[in-house]
Amino acid sequence: MEEGNLDDVAARVGGQISQNRNSRVLTIEPGKLRDACKFLIDEMPDFYHLSTVTGFDEGKTIGVIYHFWKGKEFLSIKTSVPKENAILNSVSDILPASILYEAEVKDLLGVEFKGNRMTLQRLILPDAYPPEAPPPLRKEADPEKIRKMMELE
Amino acid sequence: MVENDASEDSKKGMKVGGALGEMFRTAFQRPITKKYPFGAAQVAERFRGKLDIDPVKCTGCGVCEAVCPASVIQMVHTGTRKVGTREIETKRPTFDLYTCISCGQCVDDCRFEALRLTHEFELATVDKKSLVMDKALKVVN
């Protein structure tokens, strides 16, 4: 295991590592995301397979997790952005596999990924999704209301 | 790790119409088609078909409504009942069977064994409303 390496990453970008069952979580500042990913790729050339990018509503902030997988464990790089100003720098140029996953997070949670060209248009949200409604996975979104707005009844 | 050896495949050589032999063999065998619309249909013992309720056993506890993942069940007010001096509201479930996914969760959770999944699957109908099962309402007085 490249335990040492991960500590290096943590030391370099200033995050904390916590162990959670089969995954190690590295929590970092949003600004350091690119550094962390870049460092990870450079230092671990046989880098983890990117399983997906998860976004979730934490109340005031929106959490974004990059899940990497190798062998028996996951490595998660987690960061949070404030809801009102949900902007992250995309890592899709250094981690090409993340491009669609980021676009999905953008669609469902409204996090902007700067530099991700797939987020320019909708990826999975329906065309009829009302632009004034909050993104569907935010806590304030009400499925019933959205259904009404899309005239699905 | 086993390599699926493509070179071995290509060694065997190609042919056009490799399926012909099997085709003729099949043509002279009996077709395997089942008789069904013109003969009996066989379903597995565990097959989960249409849901059925035994109105006599149902007590109206409402557990099935709570556990159904497809919102099939609504409890309907059927009247009141005297227990001692108190008036208790009685309810019975109705089932919109057209959205039922036959998962059997309600069957598992009904403690009064009022529900069961039958083997019936011939449910096609021209009238969606006919799939609403409100047997339980009618028995209560």
Add this chain to the structure above:
Amino acid sequence: MDALEVVEILVFPGLTFFVWLAFVFEWLDRKTTARMQGRIGPMLAGPRGILQPVADFFKLTSKEEIVPQFSDKLVFEWGPPFFFAAPAIGTIFIPVVGLNAIVSSPYDLLFILFVLAFSTLMAGMLGYASAGRFSTISIGRLVLQYASFEIPLLLAIVSPAVAAGNLSISGIVQAQSNFHWFVFVVPIGFAVFIVSSLAELEKPPFDIPDAKTEIAAGWMTEFSARPLAYVKLTESLSYVFLSALAASLFLGGTAGPVLTNVTILQDGIYLAYFLIKVFAIGFAIFAIKTALARVRINQAANLFWTVLTPLSLLQLGIVILLR
């Protein structure tokens, strides 16, 4: 033209006979394909489902006709009968009872070639007239495919004619009496003819212009109701027509040992020979089309240009030398 001739052309052994033969062919096709796949195939319409194609046909004629907005209405509505006419006219040159066809001229084969070209052209026009997207692609493929199989088909047809020294189908059939079948003389030509007719009929592996998993129903996509019924009927009729042509050119058609002098019986024997041979060819085509996957248009073109054309040329050369 006297009354008898009109009856011959329209009823037996002309149009009506061939249309019913086409229905039977269609049914046999579906049934044998189904059996080869382990299924039963149509079984409700008529005994063993033999009326299935008839049911399909009449159902289609009773449906509503839809005319796409941007289509060329004239061609779209009036094209199908003309499309149907091509193989229908072709069939009257084929001897069914006796060794002479209803109509026979010294230049039969030229006319047959014209008929084959015309039906492809008509298909192209129909597809073009319907102005759909799939139709348009399909026509591209159709034309490309036609361009590739035309030459081998032509050469394959010419070989038996050279062998018989005659361009009339009746003449060719007569030349083959006494089991002097041309399939023994021009076997390569026969094979090339079968492969090319698969392409002409748009059957696998050359069902490229109407590959339903790729371009919907190809040039037929926009048709509905009556025009579609004609189109479908024409397809089965072409099926019969090409089988009958193959049987006449290579297997001797109606020719065979004749045992009696009573005209009716004799005609019956001719007819029986003819039907046996046509169905034999039909079954061969059913089997081939069931056993193969569809090739790509460029692969088909390659096959025709680089393999079948030289082969049929070779065959023609051999035949000419033999004579």
Add this chain to the structure above:
Amino acid sequence: MSYLTRWSRKRSIWVFPVNAASCNGCDIEILASLTPRYDAERLGVEVVASPRHADVLLVTGTANSMTRGILKKIYEQMPEPRLVVAVGACALGAGVMRGCYNVGHGVDKVIPVNLFIPGCPPRPEAILFGILKLVGEHPRGQVVAKEQIGKVSTTEHEEGEK
């Protein structure tokens, strides 16, 4: 309507399946009902490649906002008389997807539906039954539970028997 027309409509049923945001389960079962074990072609069913050729539209799925427009369009392309069969709990009333934000509650809210086949998914036999019902016939068989589980199916089929 003449006898011939009625007979031919009963015996020749060309279907066009449409996936309106279904989970594939129903679509697979529709496809399976064409395969040798069930062979819907016995009843004169044929899958056609264009809605223009179709008599029956088999709709599966919840008809969400992305697909309902297409569904309407396809329906409009079909020639009369056209029938719509809703297959599966999703098409009947959203099934387990009830209440999700992007599902319609039933295809019959989008286009008129003539026959409903419930089940999640309905087994191929149920689809065959539905088709028979659609043309106004009744099956002869009854449902029996298999005595022997997983029995290799070699049930022969006597042809001509109806």
Add this chain to the structure above:
Amino acid sequence: MSDKGNNSPISGEEGSAKREVSAGLMQYSPENLMPFGPVHPALHEPEYFKLILEGEVIVDAIPRIGFVHRGIERAAQDRTWIKNIYLFERICGICSFAHSLSYVQAIEGILQFEVPKRARYIRVIVAELERIHSHMLWLGLVGYWTGFDTLFMWIWKDREHVLDLIEAITGNRVHKSYNTISGVRKDLPENISEPIKREMAYIQDRIRYYRDLVSREETLVVRTRGIGKIDAETARKLCPVGPLLRSTGIARDVRTEDPYAAYDEIVPEVKTSSQGDVASLLTLRADEVLESCRLILLALEKMPSGPTKLTAPRSVPKGENAFHVEAPRGELFYYIRSPGGITPERVKIRTPTMANVLTATSMLKGYTLADVPVVLTGMDPCFGCMDRISVFEVDKEKQWSVRGEDLRQYGISHYKTKKL
């Protein structure tokens, strides 16, 4: 003619009237997307791609998925843990068991449950049965897509034997509804081992035949060999999963790398191929079916006795867990956050197809239009997906959507005119 026909819905007016509809069925028009190809009864999520072109060369491709987006992830947040099993299972009718398996195991992780051993073995059996059914489905569909209907009919005919077993064990052919938190809902039926052994022998026999057929039937091989090639380097970068990845020679399989259920005791052999084209996928999947048959028999042999489930609490403590399983099409990923209660806070699902779409799209770049369908075909799960592509021409501001086949046609004519 019986009278019954009259009240059946099929009786209708004689359709003699002619009707003009607003537009041709598949007219060129920007909004006409037709997300269901003509006959794709068995497709997964319809997708479509926007291509940005410079002349003939594709500079960018933007996929548009979500035609089957229903909002399941959102709905899951309002439903109980148990109800969600049935919900997630119905994300897809093909790997239904893999979905519920991944989900319940993620929960079991948070609950720190030790699932009874027998249940774990049963899960392996059902999961492998599902893999067989899914792979056979795909093999059959390849036949369907290449116009080889006979192959399709045969394979689907034999697939029914697997479905028989699945139905006998779980009660439904497609949506198994068999998993529950802490185990499986019912024990295996009695006397099932005999039928399983018999059917497995049958399937193995048939699959060997089909493997031979697909690798030797020339008309099929010329359509699949060398099509949609990807190399290991690209694959490593874009993280596709499942057979698509393994066909490039990378032997990554969740079952061996991160064993779940009973895969630590029933160890699969990972099959790979180095060709990376559709032809090798055909044989690779056939090999995987054979391997699955072996695993099932092995599991049956080693099957311990005991209970198949425990009583699970209705609420799940606070926590989070990521879990993945090897679905028939590759790694299926679930991430669960529990706020402590009877409903989840967030469930993230990453289906295998989602991971593979990117590989297909990115591979388009630099190719010409003529290559598009060929490349997309190679993307694996199904041929169906290479369907809808919308084309942008950067300078002309023109945009229309075409199907893959149109593009190839366009490409061919393009080359033709160039040559002439």
